[in-house]
Amino acid sequence: MIGYIHSLETMGTDDGGKIRTVVFMQGCNLRCVYCHNPDSWNSAHSAELIQNSEFRIQNEGKESAHSAQRTAHNEGKESAHSAQRTAHNEGNINNNSAPATCNLQPATSKDSTPMPYALCPMPSTELAKKLIRFKPYFKNGGGVTFSGGEPLLQADFVRETVRILKENGIHVALDTACSVLNESVKALYGAVDLVIADLKFFSNEDYITHAHADIFNTVIDTLNYLNKIGKPVILRTVIVQGINDNEESILKYKEIGDRFKNIIRHEFKPFHTMGFSKYKEFGITNPLENKSALSSEVLERLVSAQKSE
Numbered sequence: 001m002i003g004y005i006h007s008l009e010t011m012g013t014d015d016g017g018k019i020r021t022v023v024f025m026q027g028c029n030l031r032c033v034y035c036h037n038p039d040s041w042n043s044a045h046s047a048e049l050i051q052n053s054e055f056r057i058q059n060e061g062k063e064s065a066h067s068a069q070r071t072a073h074n075e076g077k078e079s080a081h082s083a084q085r086t087a088h089n090e091g092n093i094n095n096n097s098a099p100a101t102c103n104l105q106p107a108t109s110k111d112s113t114p115m116p117y118a119l120c121p122m123p124s125t126e127l128a129k130k131l132i133r134f135k136p137y138f139k140n141g142g143g144v145t146f147s148g149g150e151p152l153l154q155a156d157f158v159r160e161t162v163r164i165l166k167e168n169g170i171h172v173a174l175d176t177a178c179s180v181l182n183e184s185v186k187a188l189y190g191a192v193d194l195v196i197a198d199l200k201f202f203s204n205e206d207y208i209t210h211a212h213a214d215i216f217n218t219v220i221d222t223l224n225y226l227n228k229i230g231k232p233v234i235l236r237t238v239i240v241q242g243i244n245d246n247e248e249s250i251l252k253y254k255e256i257g258d259r260f261k262n263i264i265r266h267e268f269k270p271f272h273t274m275g276f277s278k279y280k281e282f283g284i285t286n287p288l289e290n291k292s293a294l295s296s297e298v299l300e301r302l303v304s305a306q307k308s309e
């Protein structure tokens with residue numbers, strides 16, 4: 001089975017704990033304003049993935065509005081390379097004519113530095129082989145984490161890779177925005193050891209405003225499903241100044257998290273600006289370019305206030 005990989009990070013420590021190799025899958029159906037991986041958004045096969053994942057069905061009649069919004073974000077500011085990718089992607093979303101195969105070359109930055117796997121098809125067997133090589137580093141709770149982009153858009157590919165990894169005794173985590181819930185995705189959830197689930201916002205309006213996707217119900221359905229099957233979950237929320245950096249919001253997030261017994265912990269992460277250079281690099285408008293990183297002191301104060309309630 002073929003998948004599309006953005007990149008691998010071989011010594012990650014933040015996604016699932018311990019030493020982990022993180023596989024960043026290419027393609028995402030959200031456009032979070034605080035995204036630090038905008039280079040993972042587009043892929044030559046986005047329309048095909050979105051259609052297969054039923055995301056399009058859930059958003060019938062709204063996709064074109066979202067696409068227009070996304071296009072407006074980038075209007076007039078695309079670099080030659082990202083313009084090529086956007087034209088390809090937006091065209092596919094709008095006319096539903098995804099190519100049968102990816103015929104683009106690996107993405108390169110303006111200085112021609114190769115981005116190793118972006119937009120390139122890779123067999124699950126080849127990816128698994130690469131990952132198994134890192135197994136000696138996975139002692140004491142390490143392993144592989146699939147992230148993105150949105151790995152659920154390639155659920156069957158990820159599940160096939162996970163199957164091989166599990167046969168080789170490797171712990172696997174899945175880091176997802178929970179934006180899709182169908183039979184393929186459920187099978188993937190069943191196959192992994194841990195789910196790192198984003199609870200980005202606590203209302204559908206906020207999801208639409210700040211992530212350009214009306215997926216709040218899908219996120220809640222997913223959390224219910226993961227609770228039902230007893231899957232360990234780390235819940236993750238990014239706190240951004242002017243969007244959700246207040247005690248009332250933190251309490252609402254906590255209220256949702258408290259509904260589910262399978263949640264190991266709820267991590268609140270401060271918004272950071274490390275991805276800003278990518279927006280410049282790829283000529284994408286950065287909606288938060290005037291914001292600074294949230295300090296850990298402010299985050300600590302907010303989360304402590306939440307605990308004291």
Ligand code: SF4
Binds near residue numbers: 032035
């Ligand atoms: S889901 Fe993740 S990769 Fe996709 S836009 Fe949001 S932060 Fe970025």
